[in-house]
Amino acid sequence: MTDNEKTVTVEHVAGVPVRHPEIVAVGRHYGMTVHTCVPYDPETKGGSEATVRVAKADLVPAEANLLEAYGSFAELAGACEAFGGVVNGRVHRETCAVPAERLEIERARLHPVPQVPHTAALGTTRMVNTDQTIRFGSVRYSVPPGLVGAEVWVRAEGDELVAAADLAALPLRPDWAGEGPPGLAEVARHRLSVPGNPRIDLAHYPDHPQQPDGSPRPPRIKAATAGEEAFLAIGDGARAWLTEAAAAGASRVRAKMAEAVELAALAGTAAVDAALGTAAVAGRFGDGDLLSIAGFQATGHAGGPAAVADEAYSAQPGTSAWAGFGTAGAPGQAQ
Numbered sequence: 001m002t003d004n005e006k007t008v009t010v011e012h013v014a015g016v017p018v019r020h021p022e023i024v025a026v027g028r029h030y031g032m033t034v035h036t037c038v039p040y041d042p043e044t045k046g047g048s049e050a051t052v053r054v055a056k057a058d059l060v061p062a063e064a065n066l067l068e069a070y071g072s073f074a075e076l077a078g079a080c081e082a083f084g085g086v087v088n089g090r091v092h093r094e095t096c097a098v099p100a101e102r103l104e105i106e107r108a109r110l111h112p113v114p115q116v117p118h119t120a121a122l123g124t125t126r127m128v129n130t131d132q133t134i135r136f137g138s139v140r141y142s143v144p145p146g147l148v149g150a151e152v153w154v155r156a157e158g159d160e161l162v163a164a165a166d167l168a169a170l171p172l173r174p175d176w177a178g179e180g181p182p183g184l185a186e187v188a189r190h191r192l193s194v195p196g197n198p199r200i201d202l203a204h205y206p207d208h209p210q211q212p213d214g215s216p217r218p219p220r221i222k223a224a225t226a227g228e229e230a231f232l233a234i235g236d237g238a239r240a241w242l243t244e245a246a247a248a249g250a251s252r253v254r255a256k257m258a259e260a261v262e263l264a265a266l267a268g269t270a271a272v273d274a275a276l277g278t279a280a281v282a283g284r285f286g287d288g289d290l291l292s293i294a295g296f297q298a299t300g301h302a303g304g305p306a307a308v309a310d311e312a313y314s315a316q317p318g319t320s321a322w323a324g325f326g327t328a329g330a331p332g333q334a335q
Contacts, residue, residue: 003049004036012039022120029118031111058083073158116184122164123155132204136161140198142205143188146174156192161199163188219243231257234264237277241285250285260290267294 002008009017017036027034037044059079061067070076088099095102126134128147133140136154143152143163152165165187167174190199221239223229231238238260245253264272275294279285284293 001035001037001044004039008034009036026118026120030113055080073160077158119153121155122153122184123162124153125151126154126163127151133198133200134163137192138195139193140200141188141190141193142198142200144174144204145206146170147187152187159192161188161190161192162186219246227254227258227261230261234260234269234276235273237273237275237280240280241276244280244283245285248283248285252287256285256287256290263291263294267298271298 004012004017006020008020008023010020011018019034023034056062058065059067059076061069070079088103091098092102124136126136128134128143128150130148131140132145132148133142134152134154135141136156141154141161141163143165147165147170150165150170152163154161154163156162163186164184166184168183188201188204190201193199221232221242223232231242238257241260242253242257245256250256260272260276271294272290275290275297278293278297279290282293284290
């Protein structure tokens with residue numbers, strides 16, 4: 001029993017409600033018949049509006065129930081689920097039974113609900129573009145890899161967009177599909193946006209070299225030669241040094257890597273790894289810098305914050321002596 005909203009009743013012909021064909025298909029899928037109340041009849045309409053009254057009294061924030069505002073539709077959905085658990089777990093005044101326990105008894109007379117939902121509940125279909133995005137409301141939303149060219153269902157659920165896909169229909173099942181049986185599954189969830197503001201999840205592009213805002217991702221370090229492998233084996237400091245030295249445009253990077261490997265064989269891997277990490281933080285990639293840092297740390301004086309050279313300080317002489325040049329009365333000027 002429901003009201004006469006347009007999603008259920010298209011129109012009334014001679015007082016007979018004409019059902020929406022899609023809602024008829026939904027009822028047939030779940031094995032039920034949809035009925036509507038008589039318009040403007042408070043006796044039949046009250047049953048469909050009782051849930052609205054309960055929601056307003058117990059769920060919608062108001063001064064009476066002293067509830068705070070919900071931050072998102074997901075929080076409201078969680079509150080509804082928690083409220084359902086409360087009312088279904090206590091004795092009902094009319095039946096004098098717990099609804100959750102009563103349902104277990106009634107399951108013997110109920111037919112099982114189909115495991116796969118009706119497609120109307122999933123939303124509208126969209127094709128995944130080559131950039132792993134779908135368009136909904138003139139906004140691009142990203143989806144995980146492995147869905148390019150596939151058809152997915154998209155729907156707005158509160159203030160979020162939910163994308164679902166039939167994993168069994170995909171040519172190759174994605175790695176993130178899990179160990180469960182293939183079938184319909186939620187593949188992405190985003191906050192709804194407006195045109196000009198796409199929603200891109202960086203986790204959907206694990207191998208992409210660039211972030212959506214244009215900034216580069218940290219390079220993935222992988223040794224290609226025996227010398228590179230020996231240098232990276234020193235530790236995390238070596239990896240940090242290589243990343244920062246490459247970004248700073250340091251010269252003779254391979255030669256300095258080989259020197260670090262030789263120094264690690266003499267002074268120990270831990271000491272050289274710490275020195276490389278300090279050099280990466282301080283931005284010191286010149287010839288002899290690593291040996292100087294390692295020697296200073298070996299004396300036991302290290303441990304404070306690393307001094308990073310910047311353009312705020314310089315060893316060049318200043319120009320303060322020229323501040324008054326050309327002004328009347330300046331020292332050394334003719335009167």
